[in-house]
Amino acid sequence: MSQDRFCEELTALLPRLRRFARGLTHDAADADDLCQQTVERALKSRQSWQDGTRLDAWVYRIMRNQWIDEVRARTRRSQTFTHADEGMNVGAPGDRDAENLVELGNVGRALARLPEDQREAVMLVLVEGFAYKEAAEIIGVPQGTLTSRLGRGREALLRELGEIA
């Protein structure tokens, strides 16, 4: 088990991690916080990473779980009821959300409107390029669940972006 290779690979992974974080949080500051927490956690548990397995999938899983925890915590803190179609993406003060949406381009805005579970499926497969099997493992769901979330997510995006009727 080579620890310094772990650190090297993790460093090389940072640009991609930041991209994934940006997609999950759709907010640059939140994304940087999430990266910080993810790297901290990954370093703390680096002994449990098995050499020879994909480091990226392992770290993405940490990031994804970290973000879900964060979203849940925010939901509890704010006790806000929101529309079901906003999914788990709730809790940020309304005015800040509106600000974020103004800065995002069309595709970013459309993605931000997706429920959390569809958004992460879209990010993992269409942006990060993971195979269905790998993406399902990262999220921790059966492959069929992943493809159904991905299908709904991409269809909503295509419709919103005017690509399909």
Add this chain to the structure above:
Amino acid sequence: MSVTDEDLTAYADGELTGAEAERVAAAIAADPALAARLDAEKRLRAMLGGHFDPVMTEPVPESLTLMIAAAAADDAEREMIDTPASPPAPQEPARILDFAAARARREAAAKAATPPLRLSPRWGAGAAIAASLVLGLVVGTQMPREGARTTQDGALVATGSLARGLEGRLAADDTPGDLRVLTSFRRDGGDYCRVYEARATSGIACKGNDGWTLERVQATGQRESGEYRQAGSTQGDLMAAAQAMASGEPLDAQQERAARALGWVK
């Protein structure tokens, strides 16, 4: 057999192989509606990429790389404490991930992620000159073999005609010869640096206390015998590296002349 939406997206996502992939490909070729749907999928990917990929080329916050470097240093230390009986073989020193290495890797990653040549206009000008046909190899001012010497700490320092050329030539000079200076700039800290192209090597040299230290040297692209030579892509790489090193725009002709008058001392 019909092709479902799931088949089509799985095909677009590269999940299908063999006969299944062939079946869907054939159906798409025969059905404009399916082809349009596939195009829409491709556009969606392109839009997502256009939105998120720029994040990949942003500089990574130092706090992240420092955190990893600190952990790597911890590991190295622990390994040394854990294995006092068998010290590591001398030819395999513990690899410690230092900040400079982390930064270099980051820059390399950023470079790999960006198109190879995205020079701003003023940097591009130097590369354009280099990429045009350069007239003539004038014999007589050939660089001696020993164009550089090594200092105690391993740096390469220019000597002889290379040093004289770096000291005296201006990028604006059109004089043909064995040494051309493509551009001059200042890096962080204020040192003057110059991108040069000589007969066999090209590089970036920066003026320090020891003289002109060669920060980067590479073989000059495609040397051709005869009267004309054409610069290879190496010059483009050098200009890109120079742009990354520089703290601002390259010097203009007037600034260069002024810097030469002061002996390139910051």
